[in-house]
Amino acid sequence: MALASTETTTTSLDFGPAVALSCRECGARSPLGPDFACTECFGPLEIAYEFPRVTREQIAAGPANIWRYRALLPVPADVASKRNMAPGWTKLVKADNLARELGLRSLHVKDDSGNPTHSFKDRVVAIAVEAARNFGFHTLSCSSTGNLAGAVTAAAARAGLDACVFIPSDLEQAKIVMASVYGGRLVAIDGSYDDVNRFCSELIGDELGDRWGFVNVNLRPYYAEGSKTLAYEIAEQLGWRLPEQIIVPVASGSQLTKIDKGFKELVSLGLVEDRPYKIFAAQAEGCSPVSAAYKAGHDVIRPVKPDTIAKSLAIGNPADGPYVLDIARRTGGAVEDVTDAEIVDAIRLLARTEGVFAETAGGVTVGVLRKLVAEGRLDPDAETVVLNTGEGLKTLDAVADHARPTAVIRPSLDAFRAALA
Amino acid sequence: MALASTETTTTSLDFGPAVALSCRECGARSPLGPDFACTECFGPLEIAYEFPRVTREQIAAGPANIWRYRALLPVPADVASKRNMAPGWTKLVKADNLARELGLRSLHVKDDSGNPTHSFKDRVVAIAVEAARNFGFHTLSCSSTGNLAGAVTAAAARAGLDACVFIPSDLEQAKIVMASVYGGRLVAIDGSYDDVNRFCSELIGDELGDRWGFVNVNLRPYYAEGSKTLAYEIAEQLGWRLPEQIIVPVASGSQLTKIDKGFKELVSLGLVEDRPYKIFAAQAEGCSPVSAAYKAGHDVIRPVKPDTIAKSLAIGNPADGPYVLDIARRTGGAVEDVTDAEIVDAIRLLARTEGVFAETAGGVTVGVLRKLVAEGRLDPDAETVVLNTGEGLKTLDAVADHARPTAVIRPSLDAFRAALA
Numbered sequence: 001m002a003l004a005s006t007e008t009t010t011t012s013l014d015f016g017p018a019v020a021l022s023c024r025e026c027g028a029r030s031p032l033g034p035d036f037a038c039t040e041c042f043g044p045l046e047i048a049y050e051f052p053r054v055t056r057e058q059i060a061a062g063p064a065n066i067w068r069y070r071a072l073l074p075v076p077a078d079v080a081s082k083r084n085m086a087p088g089w090t091k092l093v094k095a096d097n098l099a100r101e102l103g104l105r106s107l108h109v110k111d112d113s114g115n116p117t118h119s120f121k122d123r124v125v126a127i128a129v130e131a132a133r134n135f136g137f138h139t140l141s142c143s144s145t146g147n148l149a150g151a152v153t154a155a156a157a158r159a160g161l162d163a164c165v166f167i168p169s170d171l172e173q174a175k176i177v178m179a180s181v182y183g184g185r186l187v188a189i190d191g192s193y194d195d196v197n198r199f200c201s202e203l204i205g206d207e208l209g210d211r212w213g214f215v216n217v218n219l220r221p222y223y224a225e226g227s228k229t230l231a232y233e234i235a236e237q238l239g240w241r242l243p244e245q246i247i248v249p250v251a252s253g254s255q256l257t258k259i260d261k262g263f264k265e266l267v268s269l270g271l272v273e274d275r276p277y278k279i280f281a282a283q284a285e286g287c288s289p290v291s292a293a294y295k296a297g298h299d300v301i302r303p304v305k306p307d308t309i310a311k312s313l314a315i316g317n318p319a320d321g322p323y324v325l326d327i328a329r330r331t332g333g334a335v336e337d338v339t340d341a342e343i344v345d346a347i348r349l350l351a352r353t354e355g356v357f358a359e360t361a362g363g364v365t366v367g368v369l370r371k372l373v374a375e376g377r378l379d380p381d382a383e384t385v386v387l388n389t390g391e392g393l394k395t396l397d398a399v400a401d402h403a404r405p406t407a408v409i410r411p412s413l414d415a416f417r418a419a420l421a
Numbered sequence: 422m423a424l425a426s427t428e429t430t431t432t433s434l435d436f437g438p439a440v441a442l443s444c445r446e447c448g449a450r451s452p453l454g455p456d457f458a459c460t461e462c463f464g465p466l467e468i469a470y471e472f473p474r475v476t477r478e479q480i481a482a483g484p485a486n487i488w489r490y491r492a493l494l495p496v497p498a499d500v501a502s503k504r505n506m507a508p509g510w511t512k513l514v515k516a517d518n519l520a521r522e523l524g525l526r527s528l529h530v531k532d533d534s535g536n537p538t539h540s541f542k543d544r545v546v547a548i549a550v551e552a553a554r555n556f557g558f559h560t561l562s563c564s565s566t567g568n569l570a571g572a573v574t575a576a577a578a579r580a581g582l583d584a585c586v587f588i589p590s591d592l593e594q595a596k597i598v599m600a601s602v603y604g605g606r607l608v609a610i611d612g613s614y615d616d617v618n619r620f621c622s623e624l625i626g627d628e629l630g631d632r633w634g635f636v637n638v639n640l641r642p643y644y645a646e647g648s649k650t651l652a653y654e655i656a657e658q659l660g661w662r663l664p665e666q667i668i669v670p671v672a673s674g675s676q677l678t679k680i681d682k683g684f685k686e687l688v689s690l691g692l693v694e695d696r697p698y699k700i701f702a703a704q705a706e707g708c709s710p711v712s713a714a715y716k717a718g719h720d721v722i723r724p725v726k727p728d729t730i731a732k733s734l735a736i737g738n739p740a741d742g743p744y745v746l747d748i749a750r751r752t753g754g755a756v757e758d759v760t761d762a763e764i765v766d767a768i769r770l771l772a773r774t775e776g777v778f779a780e781t782a783g784g785v786t787v788g789v790l791r792k793l794v795a796e797g798r799l800d801p802d803a804e805t806v807v808l809n810t811g812e813g814l815k816t817l818d819a820v821a822d823h824a825r826p827t828a829v830i831r832p833s834l835d836a837f838r839a840a841l842a
Contacts (some may be wrong), residue, residue: 041491057680064510066546083517085776089485091537096504097581114535116512116776118814154776160518169829174595177817180824183773199832207839230758333517352604355537355575393539393814396598403601405609408590411620413627419608420629 013134015047019076021221022048024323032074034218044319047074054269056240057213059232064089066123066229068131070263073229074222075130076284084129085155086228087122087199090114092237092385097353098366102373106383108243110234113357117178118391119312119359120255121151124226125215128152129159131222132213139164139212140184143196145251145312146175146287147390152215164212166196171311192306194317216252220347221297229257231262234385235272242272247280247369248363249389250290250335251313253320256281260327279334280378281324282368284308284360285337290321294328294335303326307399309340310360334377338367344398346370350388359394365389425571431587432785434555436468439495442642443469450656453495454558454604455639456820465740466612466642469702475690477661480653485510486526487544487650493686494650496551505550505578508543509650511535513658513806514810518774521788523794526805529664531655538599540733540780541676542572545647549573550580552643553634560585560633562624566672566733568598568811573636574603583631586619591737594731595815613727615738637673652683660767663693665803668701668786668793670810671711672734674741676704681748699754700823701799702745705729705781706758711742715749715756722746730761730819731781731812755798759788765819767791771809778813785808 003406013032020029036045062068066088079321080086091111099107112120132140139162140153140280149165156163163184168174168191180186189196200380202208204217215223242263246258260279267273286308286408289301301321306314318324328335338346342400348365351357356364364394367387372378392399405417432702435455441450446464456467473584474481475492483489487509488501501507502723512532520528533541546569553561560583563573570586577584584605588597590611601607603634624630625638636644656663669677687693704712709731710722722742727735739745749756764781767788772778779787791798792806813820 072577091507097579111537114537116532116535117778118539118812154772154778156776157773158518158776167826169826173821174817176826177821177824178778178814180826181769181772181813181820182776185827185839186825188829190829190831191832197831199834199837202834202836208834208837210443222612254636260509296830331743334585348602351575351602352578353466355577356605357538357575357599357602391539391814392602393595393599393812396595400594400598403598404607405588405590405597405601406606408609408611411612412611413620413623413629416620416624417629 014076015074015134016076017049017051017071018047019050020048021045023407024359030035034213036218036220047221048224051269054271056147057273059236066126066226069229070230072232073127074225075127075367078313082159083158084114085113085122085125085158087126089233092234093356094140095352095354095399098350098405101353102370103380104373104384105381108385109350109356110230110387112384112387113391114384117150117154118394119147119151120227120230120389121148123229124223125151125155127153127221128215128219128223129227131219132161135213136211138162141165141200141212142213142216143200144192145193145314146171146179146394147312148162148216149179150175156184157182168193168196172395172397174396175226178394181401193315207286207320207404223256224258228262228265230255231259231388235263235266239376242266242275242277243385245278245280245378245384247282247365247386249313249363250281250283250318250324250389251315253290253324257323257327277331279331279337280333280368280372281328282337282365283337284310284313284343284364285339287316288337289313289316290318291335291337292326293321294325300324309395310343311362312359312361313364314376329335334372334376336366336371338371342367344369344402347392347399356388357397358388359390359392360398361390363398424631432494435497437497438470438492438554439468440471440473440820441469442466443514450592455634457639457641468642468646470547475692477689477692487547487647490653494548494651495646496548500551504579505547506537506543506579508536508547510654514777516775522774523791524801525805526802529806530771530775530777531651531806531808533808533810534779534812535773538575539647539815540568540572540573541651542569544650545644546572546576548647549634549636549640549644550576552640553582556634558632558634558813559583560632562621564614564621567592567600567815568733569637570598570600570607574605574607576602577605578603578650586798587621589617590615593816593818595692595817597813598707607714614736620648620664622821645675645679648679649683649686649693651676651808652680654688656684656687659804661693663687663698664806665695665697666699666701666799666805668703668790668807669809670734670782670786671702671704671739671745672736674711676689676743678741678744678748699752700748700806701747701754701793702790703757703765703786704758705731705734705785706760708735708737708739709758711739711745712756712758713772714742715746722745730816731785733780733782734785755793759785759792763788763792765823768813769823770818777809779809780811780813781819782811783809784819
């Protein structure tokens, strides 16, 4: 790790407004390199910036993808002209039908199934690709619960990098096919995501992984910043306004912490008015270590062995779990979980009210939204946003039993009449 | 049909710049109604417009969806504020890797998998929904090879309309699940798409289908106009310039004719410079009635019984086939077909070069592109666009045999080393 850092900083790096790595625990600063843990205290590193003056007009004049926010991301100024997937600027769907059904005044669905590989992971990977280029890495890698593997292999194909990605062997077929169709190597590991993740940490210290950019390990500080764009887009699409309540899924917890960071940056840059917002974290009951800690009033997360249909959220030992607890408590939100049956119901509810077909992670957030409203823990009059971070086509089995033809008939009016009766 | 037309024209219709229906064969005009065949000659009806003056700046100031072109479509001026899927403005991917591999100077992929239900059908359905609203229809319906059924049921859910859609019973599971998850009725018919289509034509004359808007039958003139937005977007995304060569898939042929119409409108409105373009039509060998007619030098299409993995293009009796022949010949293009094996190869080629995972219809267009280049029938120096009209996740089986993990291992470096060896 230290070696790679020394090698690469001799070349000319261009990370735009990013100026250093900074420890989230002790605040110690280090140069921008492929590093992820503080050499002082082993705390997680994140990006420190010196932002230029940025106006709404400059942003609005940018492309219809995350690069409209390039001045707020660790990427070079000419990033939009490079070969990358140009994700983001997904729809913020005004969900009047669902709002009415739940009894909410104002509800939007941020629908990240519109990204190139149909999950929010395209956002984070796009930033990691620029970091990999900066550090001269030839291979893009990751541990993945499925969506990330596809996002990495697709982005590597477009960028002209090699890919070697690692997944648990029990994933949905759609995610396996998607992760391998773009070329590169897809290695399935007999074990849980947490086993895959531990394996990748070993690999990164081995010569086998030399010059590899593991997007969610040694490129993690860069990668994670991609999730800030969800916050930026939601605020801009609301008309440069922070939502009052937002429901975010929790796997590692990184996305939620970066949405909070993104909102705070918009305030400090004067791009939105400072108003209170509550962040609600959503987990599947079958993998709810953060929700369990929240309910027990604990500050530490006790790892669990996941058992849920929401495989993209099945991280039993979430790295950013403690930060999620902090943010939910600080903002007046909450952490809640729903059962697999509630996830399926919520997928179907969102589909039949808004025409949005979410993957299981979207069932988790919409299910938690519904639960919180029913229990009176959400303000029905406050402007609310719920995230759908993935695509229903990738988790068909979740709803397949409920999504069959109403009837199978011969092509005749009589047969149709009989089927209707 | 005539009755419905009389009833509805008594209410106040708002179709924006559209002023009449016009017969594509004899030119006879009739009022805007839910009609699809000329009462004089039974020719197909299309929309006649009186366009306002439209500037590039007005369009660019519009939303990032097809409604930026609302002044050129049969929709009310306030369409963007209504509950619809707001499709379009999908990516025009600069395909430098694929271009290099094929030996082309300039190639773009218009990637319509980015639409809300991940096919170009969201474009046409969005226009049909406005027509259904105008005519006071309560139920949205269609005959479909799969993608359209999902687009219709999703759009109906968002718009608050009932849906009842018809598909052949042998479709891909992903398309069946998607078409039913949004609610409404999904009726599978034992037979081919052409059987389904004939059934719908019967149903439309029956009281069972009263007040139903069949998007591709009695709303077809409106519906079909949605495909013009592909032409508009490609030209705008190229920097307000027509491409010199474009490869378009052919099912019914409607999409191709409307892309040609869209290009011509842009020229006549002064939005782009008039320059020659060639339109190439792509079919699967297992359903290539238009390609067969083209190669034989015929003007009429002889219907076939489809047998191809490209089910979304499996229309054996394509209504607009003769117009496709005209356009391919007039513009100096061609009609070509590829085998199922070539389709699979082309899907994989596009995925590993550009990170775009196409459905089988995209394999058809990219396969035809490759074939035409190899045979010297495309100009390698001309600006070329190839369409991907759907999503690989919906036709997983096509590539599943070629898209498996490279290895399945225990989580250890030794196991990984052994797998690499």
